[in-house]
Amino acid sequence: MYQGIRISGFGGQGVISAGVLLAYTGIIENKNVSFFPSYGAEMRGGTANCSVVIASDEVDTPIVSSPDTVIVLNEPSLAKFEPMVKPGGILIVNTSLIKTEPKRKDIKVIKVPCNEIADKLGNAKVMNMVALGVFAKATGALAIESIGKALPKVYKKLKPEVIELNIKALNEGAKLA
Amino acid sequence: MAEKQLMKGNEALSEGAVRAGCRFFAGYPITPQNEVPEYMSWRLPQVGGAFIQSESEVAAINVIYGAAATGVRSMTSSSSPGISLKQEGISYCAGADLPFLIANVMRGGPGLGNIAGAQGDYFQSTRGGGHGDYRLYVMAPNCVQEMFDFPKRCYETAYKYRIPSMILADGTLGQMMEGVEIKWPEIDVKTIEKPKWSLGINTERRERRMVGSYDLRDGMLEKMVLERVKRYKEIEEKEVLWEEKMTEDAEIILVAYGISSRVAFAGCKMAREKGIKAGLLRPITLWPFPKKRLAELAPKTKNFLAVEMSLGQMVEDVRLAVNGATNVNLFARPGGSPIFAEEVYKAIEDIVKKGAKEYATVK
Structure with a gap:
């Protein structure tokens, strides 16, 4: 089993947090994982992206050049990462912020209004969890429950009610996959 | 665990x-x-x-x-x-x-x-x-x-x-x-025992200790350097580390260190799936370099391929160790660009199947 993922969006949308969470979830499921962020002149409001690999075999490079799944959370990310998706792969598009139609016909496109769903749940910050819920269900690479288990381990300062809300967002996302 | x-x-x-x-x-x-x-x-x-x-x-x-x-x-x-x-x-x-x-x-x-x-x-x-x-x-x-x-x-x-x-x-x-x-x-x-040469504040009288990189007296610096070389020789004997994967029957051995070694190994696995017997030698210590082991492998290996994210630097150590016994090829990617397994596999295929003798790819 090999799943190469790219997540991309504005700095502040939880792109890096989502990637770290996926990697930790892979560890919980006894898989080999790697996480690699874009780094350097990154800032809130700028663009940020990360690569995650979850595999049963050894991971050769943490830099994912042709991802099985791409999650794009803002407009510039769609332009940059849509062409990279492996043929037959999955593109998860946050339609709350992306109005452009994806062009590729050889991949599966899943459109989800992540921000609206997060707003309905009462906290805009959990929009990245909605996207991860879609990812987990659509790919079957990781169990939603495992992501829930990883949450308090990665973010030790989160209050139980906030973790609860994040898990709710994951489940909402899963429904839309 | x-x-x-x-x-x-x-x-x-x-x-x-x-x-x-x-x-x-x-x-x-x-x-x-x-x-x-x-x-x-x-x-x-x-x-x-x-x-x-x-x-x-x-x-x-x-x-x-x-x-x-x-x-x-x-x-x-x-x-x-x-x-x-x-x-x-x-x-x-x-x-x-x-x-x-x-x-x-x-x-x-x-x-x-x-x-x-x-x-x-x-x-x-x-x-x-x-x-x-x-x-x-x-x-x-x-x-x-x-x-x-x-x-x-x-x-x-x-x-x-x-x-x-x-x-x-x-x-x-x-x-x-x-x-x-x-x-x-x-x-x-x-x-951890305090080294016998270390300096510091002492409450008891002891022999004077000196830490310095020079000796200006006639011929003394040479003595100092030669004493050090004895230790270097011992390190070369005892402290060299490397890892080998699938080298036993390999017709081509890739040599790569650090992150490149993982990608090189993935390239080897792709080659094995296509019937090319590729293996990997990964130097873990770069100095001392596993030159003795490479010299041992050289006569029974048709080709070596150095894979590095630089413009052909480590390949020089491979060539020194192989010492002309067989072909040493290079796959180099400078300038901070990443290497991917598919490119490494392509290089292996070109060398093994097309018989390139002095193959050097700078991608």
Whole structure:
């Protein structure tokens, strides 16, 4: 089993947090994982992206050049990462912020209004969890429950009610996959 | 087995050093190694150690000279341009036989270059780097687990032979996160014996001790250097480390270190699936280089292929070891651009199937 993922969006949308969470979830499921962020002149409001690999075999490079799944959370990310998706792969598009139609016909496109769903749940910050819920269900690479288990381990300062809300967002996302 | 921890390469390196007894750090920020000083700045005070952010790289290495002279396990880290600035001090430390740990989380070069992972500092690391006749003990991790494990080995070797040691990583290894298993107990610094040469405040009278890199008396410097060379010879005999995968029946052996070795191995596996017998030799220590082993393998191997994220640096050591016995080819990717397994496989195929004799790809 090999799943190469790219997540991309504005700095502040939880792109890096989502990637770290996926990697930790892979560890919980006894898989080999790697996480690699874009780094350097990154800032809130700028663009940020990360690569995650979850595999049963050894991971050769943490830099994912042709991802099985791409999650794009803002407009510039769609332009940059849509062409990279492996043929037959999955593109998860946050339609709350992306109005452009994806062009590729050889991949599966899943459109989800992540921000609206997060707003309905009462906290805009959990929009990245909605996207991860879609990812987990659509790919079957990781169990939603495992992501829930990883949450308090990665973010030790989160209050139980906030973790609860994040898990709710994951489940909402899963429904839309 | 305890659950693995998800750690960033730079943080694993720092924690590994602290657990191996590091109690002093001096450094100056530079991407992609900034997490090292950041981590040390809060971690060292927790264990009674000291952290200094110096005013420059030059200051950092000279502060380390002083700290190492007291016998405390000390460390500095930087990335390529910063390591260049430290070379004068590293040469002085080598000349004064001071053991400590330098980490170079390489980035693209030359000059300011870029901040991506690269391997362009191979020559600098394995040939001394600064002026004069000296070597560093250089270890090249290829995963976050080894970023955590190698500082311990570096300190042990450094103190045993009184030689500066280096961990040569790259921006990819520094920035990536992987699972780390903590397999060895934290070293209690109270159990580390104070070296017989170390300086410090003494309450009892003892023989005078000197730490220095010079002797101006006629012929004495040569004696000093030759005494050091004896230790270098012993290191070459006893401390060389490497790893081999699928080399037993290999018609082509790839040689790669650090992050490149993982991609090279993936290329080997793709080749095996296509019926090409490819194997990998990964130098774990870059100095000493596993030259004896390569010389042994050379007569029964049709081709070698050096895979490196630099413009053909490590390949020179492979050629020296193989010494004309067979073909040595090169796959090089400079400038901080990553290597992918498909490209490595393509190079293997071109060499093995098309019989290229002196294949050199600079992609």
